[in-house]
Amino acid sequence: xxxxxxxxxxxxxxxxxxxxxxxxxxxxxxxxxxxxxxxxxxxxxxxxxxxxxxxxxxxxxxxxxxxxxxxxxxxxxxxxxxxxxxxxxxxxxxxxxxxxxxxxxxxxxxxxxxxxxxxxxxxxxxxxxxxxxxxxxxxxxxxxxxxxxxxxxxxxxxxxxxxxxxxxxxxxxxxxxxxxxxxxxxxxxxxxxxxxxxxxxxxxxxxxxxxxxxxxxxxxxxxxxxxxxxxxxxxxxxxxxxxxxxxxxxxxxxxxxxxxxxxxxxxxxxxxxxxxxxxxxxxxxxxxxxxxxxxxxxxxxxxxxxxxxxxxxxxxxxxxxxxxxxxxxx
Numbered sequence: 001x002x003x004x005x006x007x008x009x010x011x012x013x014x015x016x017x018x019x020x021x022x023x024x025x026x027x028x029x030x031x032x033x034x035x036x037x038x039x040x041x042x043x044x045x046x047x048x049x050x051x052x053x054x055x056x057x058x059x060x061x062x063x064x065x066x067x068x069x070x071x072x073x074x075x076x077x078x079x080x081x082x083x084x085x086x087x088x089x090x091x092x093x094x095x096x097x098x099x100x101x102x103x104x105x106x107x108x109x110x111x112x113x114x115x116x117x118x119x120x121x122x123x124x125x126x127x128x129x130x131x132x133x134x135x136x137x138x139x140x141x142x143x144x145x146x147x148x149x150x151x152x153x154x155x156x157x158x159x160x161x162x163x164x165x166x167x168x169x170x171x172x173x174x175x176x177x178x179x180x181x182x183x184x185x186x187x188x189x190x191x192x193x194x195x196x197x198x199x200x201x202x203x204x205x206x207x208x209x210x211x212x213x214x215x216x217x218x219x220x221x222x223x224x225x226x227x228x229x230x231x232x233x234x235x236x237x238x239x240x241x242x243x244x245x246x247x248x249x250x251x252x253x254x255x256x257x258x259x260x261x262x263x264x265x266x267x268x269x270x271x272x273x274x275x276x277x278x279x280x281x282x283x284x285x286x287x288x289x290x291x292x293x294x295x296x297x298x299x300x301x302x303x304x305x306x307x308x309x310x311x312x313x314x315x316x317x318x319x320x321x322x323x324x325x326x327x328x329x330x
Contacts, residue, residue, distance in 0.1 A: 003206035004028075004036040008217065014040045014069045014080065015227035016220060017088065018148075020212075023220045024090050025144035028210070034090040035205055037198055042066045042081045042156065044163045047074045047137065049280070051255075051271050052234050060162045070233050073137035073148065074310075075124065076252075076273035077164050083154040085198060087136075089147045099145045100124060100138060107134060107151075110204045116189045124149070124275070131184040138311075139276055153186040153194050240267070244324040250312040256321050263293050278309035288322075295323045 004024055006012075017038040024034050044066055046055050052068070055077050061068055066079075080086055087107070093099050104120035111118035111126070111133075118128050126134035136149030161179055192200060212220075226232055240257035247253050252274040259267040265288050270280065287301040298319055306313045 001033045001035050001206045001208075002030050003202055003209040004034050005209055005211040006036070006038075006217075007211055007213075011041065012038075013224075013228075014043045014045060014067065015224050017086065018069070018071055018227050019220045019223035021088050021090060021146050021148060022141060022223050023216060024088075025141045025146060027216075027219065030210065032208075033092075034210075036088050037201065038086045038088065039082045039084070040067075040080055040086070042079075042159055043069060044077060044079055045069045045071050046077045047273055048072050048139075048276060049074060049271050050077065050273060054271075055164065057163055064159060064162065066159060066163050068233065069227060071137065071148070072141075073139040073146070074252075074273065074275040075135070075137035078135065078150055079155065079160040079163055080150065081156055081159065083156065083194070085151045085153055085194070085201075087134075087147075087149055087151055087201075091145050091147075092143060093145055099147060100136070103147045104134075104136065106205065110201060111186075113204060114190055114192070114200065116186075128184040128186075128189060131182055133184040133186060137275065140278070151186070152183060153197060155185070240269070244321055246317075246321050246324075248313065248317050248321075251310065251317070254321055258293075258322075260293055265289055265291050265293055274313065275311040276309070277307075277311050280309055284309050284318075293323070295319060298322050 004020075006020065017040070020036070028034065042065060044056050044061060046052060046068070048071060052058070052070075056068055058068065060066070089103050091099060093102070101120070104124070104126055108118040108120045108126050111128075116128060118126050118133065121127050124136045124138070125132050133152050134150055136147050138145060138147050157179055186197065190197065240259055242258045242260050243255060245253070245255045252272055254270065254272040254274060257269045257271065258265050268285050268288050270285060283303060284306070288298065291297050291301055302315065302318065303309065304315060306315050306318050
């Protein structure tokens, strides 16, 4: 595997590294898998299909200088700062389950070489002593797959909790205690400093390195502009007349929002912390526009294998979400 080196020592925003992943996937024909690590100032990054105001305490973030970004992969909110590390893995393989399994097992094995009993589990996590040390998300781009995620060496738990929950001090205090029981920090399991750990990761996962040039940096900064736009960060959330919510085991929280007139779907959006593995808009949502809101009509236009669009989602589960006998009215 090739380690991608960013030559500049300037502090970059989180959006730069998301754009860097895209650039590596689109333009670097290395012929091998690629990997790099990055750290950022305090930031919250939420999934492609999450509703910002419902997931992030924007007031807390403003008060504490925490930046907010959206990524193109699914999944839930993540807090990052300079005391933890973010990993990015780019591969030509496009089989989501194989890619996920290969990556999380590769990282877990690397931790085991340090004498840490790390185990992959669930959709995307790596655990130590039953507590989460790494969570990861996935998306496709131009013949490539990208997996990116956290590695919790250390972190500011007050910021992590406060950025995603109400800022009341008592609630933050309770949240910190709760989160601390569910997450593992690598500093508690190794004598390596953060920088020594990063060097260990690099030596164990990569055999070569490639340093980006000035043209690469300029190209990345062009891609980054999309990530910094208000339209991408906050999205377009027009008023919807019907909202149906459901938690589906193995898939996540799903919330479908529909504009319905004359019992026909005029507009539709799907929010949540699910993992995208296909083209949500063109393959699932657009075919539903104009369709009568009846079970048999919905079945006619949706694909047979929804798990090729949203990880683990079954056709019957999606139909059940759309055709809800007791929708929540806005």
